[in-house]
Amino acid sequence: MATPQASSSRQATSLSADAGSRDGLDGLDILAIAAHRDDVEQTCGGTLLVQQSLGWRTGILDLTRGEAGTRGTAEERAAEAEAAAKILRVSHREALDLPDGNVQNTQENRLKIAAVLRRLRPRVVILPYWEGRHPDHYTASTLGYEACFAAGLSRLDLPAEHGAPHRPYKILYASLYADVRPTFVVDITPHIETRLQSLLAYRSQYGTQPTGAGLFVPQDDIRERTFATARHYGLLAGVRYAEPFVQREVACVHDLMTLPVQSI
Numbered sequence: 001m002a003t004p005q006a007s008s009s010r011q012a013t014s015l016s017a018d019a020g021s022r023d024g025l026d027g028l029d030i031l032a033i034a035a036h037r038d039d040v041e042q043t044c045g046g047t048l049l050v051q052q053s054l055g056w057r058t059g060i061l062d063l064t065r066g067e068a069g070t071r072g073t074a075e076e077r078a079a080e081a082e083a084a085a086k087i088l089r090v091s092h093r094e095a096l097d098l099p100d101g102n103v104q105n106t107q108e109n110r111l112k113i114a115a116v117l118r119r120l121r122p123r124v125v126i127l128p129y130w131e132g133r134h135p136d137h138y139t140a141s142t143l144g145y146e147a148c149f150a151a152g153l154s155r156l157d158l159p160a161e162h163g164a165p166h167r168p169y170k171i172l173y174a175s176l177y178a179d180v181r182p183t184f185v186v187d188i189t190p191h192i193e194t195r196l197q198s199l200l201a202y203r204s205q206y207g208t209q210p211t212g213a214g215l216f217v218p219q220d221d222i223r224e225r226t227f228a229t230a231r232h233y234g235l236l237a238g239v240r241y242a243e244p245f246v247q248r249e250v251a252c253v254h255d256l257m258t259l260p261v262q263s264i
């Protein structure tokens, strides 16, 4: 994080409603942004646990509140998201009010996200991968990137109370939803069980129930799917369980002797 801000800047505003700080911290090291509550749990929750265990302050920004979901109300999903946040040990989680199922890359929405970025000042931002089946996911990717850019502009049309201009140093794309070869994976082996529990916190989504039974995976299958996917990405790098990421930049290596992952 950078400069701590006055606690008054944390007040929920029309740009950042439904905000809640878990421990009163004024800044984050890593912020995961996703379209829907439970996206982060499915794509990079293990990585947030890894980073938290290393001492970094992590957080989640959900762009929508799940009001269009087949199962559960927005209120139920808010309570579930809070429970999942506790399990993932994030320092902060909040949700914006973009319409679920209709996330659009507009200046209004870029400003909403930029306000959060200026307040939380993360060094690393994790976005959804930029291609996918769900329009909200790939739109959130571009919207999130452009909001990261906008947040650094000194002449952005945002009140000063949201904080000074801030642009994250690193933007990563969580690619678990996408059929794409990752740039790297994060070993989440010690955290795979906790990551699963964070997903199961969304009981309205994953509890075995008749509503939407044809659309949703029964809870019995969640464990197998979660572990199988993580195992697949782990195998790519010679670890047990992992989550995949794409970065646009070429990585720079300072010592060939410390490169991980055995070749043959």
Ligand SMILES: [Zn+2]
Pocket: 035, 036, 039, 134, 137
């Ligand atoms: Zn989603």
